[in-house]
Amino acid sequence: xxxxxxxxxxxxxxxxxxxxxxxxxxxxxxxxxxxxxxxxxxxxxxxxxxxxxxxxxxxxxxxxxxxxxxxxxxxxxxxxxxxxxxxxxxxxxxxxxxxxxxxxxxxxxxxxxxxxxxxxxxxxxxxxxxxxxxxxxxxxxxxxxxxxxxxxxxxxxxxxxxxxxxxxxxxxxxxxxxxxxxxxxxxxxxxxxxxxxxxxxxxxxxxxxxxxxxxxxxxxxxxxxxxxxxxxxxxxxxxxxxxxxxxxxxxxxxxxxx
Amino acid sequence: xxxxxxxxxxxxxxxxxxxxxxxxxxxxxxxxxxxxxxxxxxxxxxxxxxxxxxxxxxxxxxxxxxxxxxxxxxxxxxxxxxxxxxxxxxxxxxxxxxxxxxxxxxxxxxxxxxxxxxxxxxxxxxxxxxxxxxxxxxxxxxxxxxxxxxxxxxxxxxxxxxxxxxxxxxxxxxxxxxxxxxxxxxxxxxxxxxxxxxxxxxxxxxxxxxxxxxxxxxxxxxxxxxxxxxxxxxxxxxxxxxxxxxxxxxxxxxxxxxxxxxxxxxxxxxxxxxxxxxxxxxxxxxxxxxxxxxxxxxxx
Numbered sequence: 001x002x003x004x005x006x007x008x009x010x011x012x013x014x015x016x017x018x019x020x021x022x023x024x025x026x027x028x029x030x031x032x033x034x035x036x037x038x039x040x041x042x043x044x045x046x047x048x049x050x051x052x053x054x055x056x057x058x059x060x061x062x063x064x065x066x067x068x069x070x071x072x073x074x075x076x077x078x079x080x081x082x083x084x085x086x087x088x089x090x091x092x093x094x095x096x097x098x099x100x101x102x103x104x105x106x107x108x109x110x111x112x113x114x115x116x117x118x119x120x121x122x123x124x125x126x127x128x129x130x131x132x133x134x135x136x137x138x139x140x141x142x143x144x145x146x147x148x149x150x151x152x153x154x155x156x157x158x159x160x161x162x163x164x165x166x167x168x169x170x171x172x173x174x175x176x177x178x179x180x181x182x183x184x185x186x187x188x189x190x191x192x193x194x195x196x197x198x199x200x201x202x203x204x205x206x207x208x209x210x211x212x213x214x215x216x217x218x219x220x221x222x223x224x225x226x227x228x229x230x231x232x233x234x235x236x237x238x239x240x241x242x243x244x245x246x247x248x249x250x251x252x253x254x255x256x257x258x
Numbered sequence: 259x260x261x262x263x264x265x266x267x268x269x270x271x272x273x274x275x276x277x278x279x280x281x282x283x284x285x286x287x288x289x290x291x292x293x294x295x296x297x298x299x300x301x302x303x304x305x306x307x308x309x310x311x312x313x314x315x316x317x318x319x320x321x322x323x324x325x326x327x328x329x330x331x332x333x334x335x336x337x338x339x340x341x342x343x344x345x346x347x348x349x350x351x352x353x354x355x356x357x358x359x360x361x362x363x364x365x366x367x368x369x370x371x372x373x374x375x376x377x378x379x380x381x382x383x384x385x386x387x388x389x390x391x392x393x394x395x396x397x398x399x400x401x402x403x404x405x406x407x408x409x410x411x412x413x414x415x416x417x418x419x420x421x422x423x424x425x426x427x428x429x430x431x432x433x434x435x436x437x438x439x440x441x442x443x444x445x446x447x448x449x450x451x452x453x454x455x456x457x458x459x460x461x462x463x464x465x466x467x468x469x470x471x472x473x474x475x476x477x478x479x480x481x482x483x484x485x486x487x488x489x490x491x492x493x494x495x496x497x498x499x500x501x502x503x504x505x506x507x508x509x510x511x512x513x514x515x516x517x518x519x520x521x522x523x524x525x526x527x528x529x530x531x532x533x534x535x536x537x538x539x540x541x542x543x544x545x546x547x548x549x550x551x552x553x554x555x556x557x558x
Contacts, residue, residue, distance in 0.1 A: 040410045041433060041442040048331060048407040141383075182380055183341035185373050208376055216335035216385050222396045229382035236379075 003091050007099020008106060011073065015107040020068055024061040025114065031057060032122055047127045048219050054122060055215045058115045059142070063174060066108040066146045070153035071166040073100045074252070083257055097249050101150055101241075108146040112139050137224055138214050144237045145212035149174055151244035152207075158251040177209045207240040309417050321419025328411035328428070334396050335385040338368045349390060350408060351424055354431035356508070392436060405436045416449065426450030427463050440471025458492075458502075461485030462509050469516070479516050485509050503536050510536075514550075523554035 015021060032054040040046055074096075077083040086096065116139045124130045149170070156166040180187075181203075188199035211233050214225060309317045325348070330337040332350040367388070372378035389396050391405045412429035415422055426446055433443035447464045454460060462485050469478035489497065489506050496502055514529035527550055534543040 038410075040413050041406075041429075041439065041446070043406050043409065043437070043439075043442075046406050046410055049410045182377075183339065185377060186341045204374075204376070208380070211376075211380055211383055214383050217383070220331075220334035220385060220396060222334065222385055225382055229379060232379060233383070 003095050004099040004102055007091075007096065008103035011069070011100060011103025012107050012110065014103075015065075015069060015110065021065050021111055024064060025118075028054070028057040028061050028115065029118060032118075036122060036126065045127065047123060050126065051119075051123050051219045052215070054119050055138075055218065058112075058119060059213070059215070062108060062112055062115065062142065062146060063149065063171065065111050066104065066149055067153050067167050067170050067174070069107055070100070070104040070150045071157050071170065072163040073104065073154070074157050075163050075166075078257060087257075093252050094249050097154065097245060097252055101154055101245060104150045104154070105143075105147050108150065109143050112143055112146070131218075131221070134218055134224060137230065138218050141212040141214055141225075141230065141233065144234055145209050147241045148207050148209060148237050148244070151241040151248065155244050155248040155251065158248055158255060174209060177206055178213065181206055181208050182210045207237070211236070313418075317417075318419040318421075321415050321422045321425070324411050324415035324418055325422065325425060325428075328408040328415065331408045331411060332391050332405070333385075334389055334391060336388055337385075342368050348424075351428045353392070353435070354424075354428045392432075405432050408432065413446075416446075416453075420450075420453035423450065423454060423457060423459050427459055430463050430467065434467055434471050440467050443467045443471065456484075456488040456491075458485045458489045458505055458509070461488060462505060462512070465509070465512065469512070475516055475520065479513065482509050482513050482516075486513070507533055507536050518550060518553075523550065526550055527554070 032050060035053050036050045074083075077086065077096075083096075087093070116135055120130065120132070120135050152173070153166060153170045156170050157163065160166045160169060184199055184203035184206075188196050188203065191199060217223070217225065313320070329348045329350045369381070369386075372381055385396065387396065391407065395404055409429060409432070412425050416425040416429070419425070426449065430443040430447045430450075433439045433446065444464065444467050447460050447467065450460045451457060451464070461481050465478040465481040465485065468474045468481060486506070486509050489502070489509070492502070497506075510529050510533045514526045514533065517523070517526035517529060527547060530543060530547045530550060534540045534547065537543050
């Protein structure tokens with residue numbers, strides 16, 4: 001376990017050495033503050049559009065940071081040939097995968113904490129209301145979702161040739177799931193067999209990342225999601241993350257490092 | 259080449275930022291400024307805003323989307339997507355059009371029962387009940403002023419498509435009724451009239467703001483009379499459609515009520531007679547005429 005934690009620590013250090021996160025955070029902050037400074041009908045209490053915009057930017061930024069970080073981990077080790085001394089130590093390939101996954105996932109968690117603190121401060125200063133538990137729940141659900149994305153990206157980084165193609169493909173897949181995943185069962189109803197069954201099979205096969213998107217509830221003050229539902233969603237995400245990590249390990253185990 | 263010290267580069271960047279800020283800030287303020295009545299005669303139109311600058315005439319396509327967003331916020335996010343049965347009626351606009359704010363009107367359960375366990379689980383994470391901001395929102399005890407949250411979208415809808423009358427009338431209605439802000443309602447309707455001179459619907463709503471918001475019967479009367487004149491000069495085919503006739507009936511009836519309140523019975527009866535000619539319920543109007551005649555006799 002110590003080996004996995006040591007590998008994860010290196011990934012976290014890499015996060016704060018690189019500029020991606022800082023750039024995205026400053027961009028999110030500037031856009032949110034500019035949007036928040038616009039006053040409609042001289043009313044200072046209008047806030048939901050700012051929350052909506054800020055959460056959208058947080059989702060995009062967190063996805064970008066997570067995918068970009070996870071996609072370059074193993075290819076960078078191979079390119080700089082640091083993978084050889086790493087594997088020469090008593091470290092298995094499975095531990096490398098788990099260490100990289102844990103590091104990327106924790107790094108995305110740190111990113112989310114920073115973003116959500118900013119979100120809470122901006123919206124709280126405007127509406128003078130602090131639904132902290134709602135924000136914590138939204139953060140946790142998003143973090144769990146990012147776990148699946150991290151595992152998926154690590155698999156992509158083994159399968160695809162370059163980190164750039166991994167980032168592009170994973171980003172398109174994740175965006176596709178977030179936009180369409182929820183509606184595939186409705187779409188399937190409009191098609192005859194066998195397309196109906198094919199679309200339904202895809203619907204059940206894909207990881208439903210949109211389950212973890214509670215932005216609408218947070219923006220419109222719907223209150224907390226039941227913790228039982230959150231627990232079920234967590235088990236669902238854990239199953240998919242485990243599956244992707246297993247596939248990554250299987251692919252990495254046979255992969256030539258040269 | 260000699261390396262430039264980083265402090266010099268920073269100073270240069272600071273000067274550049276300051277220059278750009280001094281250049282753009284006054285312009286940005288002017289782009290977003292709401293014109294008042296005094297600005298009407300200025301050559302620059304309100305529709306020449308930042309969106310026109312960026313998107314040209316294509317921005318009109320987004321006007322309806324912005325209006326839909328106001329309706330989405332009015333429903334606290336519980337709204338059909340492009341994959342569900344479409345919402346044909348905009349509940350946010352119903353009260354402004356004189357219809358009851360019925361929280362169970364449309365799309366009460368557009369999702370239907372969940373088709374599978376994923377859909378059932380998904381319902382827990384999204385807005386899952388039809389509510390209106392005006393009637394308490396999701397928790398049922400949200401203050402009426404929360405309706406203010408729809409206003410940015412109505413303003414954006416008006417900026418995107420200045421000829422979309424509903425944006426002004428719906429915005430002014432909620433500003434006037436729920437938020438008790440007749441000044442902003444008036445300014446928004448002025449903006450609408452600036453972009454749509456002589457629009458009868460906007461003049462009718464402006465009269466309502468004067469009458470109910472400012473309790474200024476004289477200005478309300480003048481604006482409604484102007485509205486009636488604008489209605490008269492419309493082409494014949496525009497006057498015969500149901501919506502246009504309803505608007506004329508509303509304006510004339512409002513004028514009749516004003517004259518009744520002021521005790522100007524002959525004028526009130528004249529307006530009521532006119533309403534009778536266009537109303538779908540002439541018998542009901544005749545009863546009102548008879549009552550008005552009795553009251554007029556009593557006053558004498």
